[in-house]
Amino acid sequence: MTALRRPLALTLILLLILACFFAPFLWIVSNSFKPQLGIFSDVTPISWRTFLPLEPVLDNYRSLFERTNILRALLNTAIVSVGQVTLTLILCAMAAYALTRIKFRGSQVVFVVILLTFLLPVEAMLVPLFQVVSGLGLANSLLGVMIPWIASPFGLFLLKQAFEELPRDLEDAARIDGAGHVRTFFSIILPNVKVPLLTLGLVTFLFSWNSFLWPLVIAQNPDIQLIQVAIAQQGSPTQLPNWGETFAGATVATLPLILLFLVLQKYFTQGMAMSGIKG
């Protein structure tokens, strides 16, 4: 009896946790299909009406795509996210490999100093970053949005752990086989840290896709607005927010992430377990 009760209790707890995480998503999606008035009239008392659009309408989506620049923002975000993932993977993998394998005096200090930057909140770096990126002439450009984050201390940490777990004999064997540093790195090392690379790619993509504050500051031109900023700014400052459109925008913005996560979640959880860091 106890043996049966325990999994039942566990299942109930898990269901409760699932509901806590899932309910806001459901609420957002449901509201995106409701007319503006229906959104608030259904909030209380909480019932199935809160989470299900009884008379679904597509008006919010229609006006979102017709009235706002959402497609442009989606494209911008995709360019920034893919670019940021690519550059982060290249830079972090090479830096982590160098810090793991090339012996030089003070390498540990370099590593610790890089990790310390992990502790600085983005808000604290905003003004100096803005000055540097503007100084480089990259303000109001997609490159300016992604460039401060490609040297990711988290990425360095994650990949350094992965490289350290690879037996050094693999590199020795490659040297004996006649491979140089570059060949060894690309043909032997990288294919064997696929999971951490995918994890880092996914985390970077999530971070980049969801970023709001920095894109808001650095990309003020509406043509290069990113999705989260575009959703927040879809109404004009003098109007009340159009919540239906906001929920529709949030749904559109979340969809690619959910799809990506569903496809790659195996690697994501494996990689997180390896790094010893919670997502």
Next chain:
Amino acid sequence: MAQVRLVDLGKTYDGASANTIKGLDLEVADGEFLVLVGPSGCGKSTTLRMIAGLEEPTAGEIWISDRRVDGLEPRERDIAMVFQNYALYPHMTVAQNMSFGLRLAKVPKAEIRQRVETAAETLGLRDYLNRHPKALSGGQRQRVAMGRAIVREPGVFLFDEPLSNLDAQLRGQMRTEIRRLHDRLSATTVYVTHDQVEAMTLADRVVVLKDGRIEQQGSPQELYDRPATRFVAGFLGSPQMNMLSGEVRQGALDLGGGSQLALSADRAAPLEGRKLDVGIRPEAFRLAAPEVAVIHGRAEMVELLGATSLVHFVHAGQACTALLEPSEAPRAGQPLHLGLSPDRISLFDADSGRAV
């Protein structure tokens, strides 16, 4: 094929107080199977890695055939190496693992295929060519590692404790295969191990290293029968050589506990009064009648090994082992009388540990 010559080779690691390798002079003849053996930290793997080009020597020269190779990249040295943990590339198939070096060397595809197939045939890997290493057993992985070395047709094969990760039965099997392979290819081989059984069974010549220096080198039998130092005596042979304290008095060797062993006059005379360590192989003991026995004691424990029995006893406060026929071995607790022939003992100076 090739010879290997190490001239006054030295290695000191950064920050290390002592040299890892000190003035090592060694020649490996063409086609010879040389085994470097010694305890952990004696510098045997470092020596091998210096020959391979994976470590830079801090002193001396390395020659392979008539080329000085220290300073050359591993690929330029005409060597191939087999690692302790196999070091197979996990993301490549067996065939890709074996051919990686050839592909880098831009060997024509047809020739690569032919060499890989020949090696796979030799090593019984034909059916596994498309498998990944994780789908292979330890023994098969080690064969792939050997295959990767063979296909390159190197002048010198280097083995770094290749059997350490295998279980005892497989180790014995692979030992035979390695020796058979060597005999077939007649390749110059330098083999590093800490396992004295491997050293004894595989080598044409054994080099015993201790603290970065050569302690003794010679054929396995030579080292076993005539160890030059107490260290070599203790290192080679399983069970270990018994070591008793002794002193020559009036032409006889006093082994303590009232035991005396008569020595020939010309052997005893120069040793008169010297403190000695007396090395006795367990199989040198034989059961004897109490009146003629040299050692008298009591069997403390008897291990039956099937073909032989190990009888443990204490003599003059030192634990000893005798290897006897199971039929003649006493039971634990019974009195034990052992005879000993003077020409089956090794004598070492008690202070320097060198044979006298």
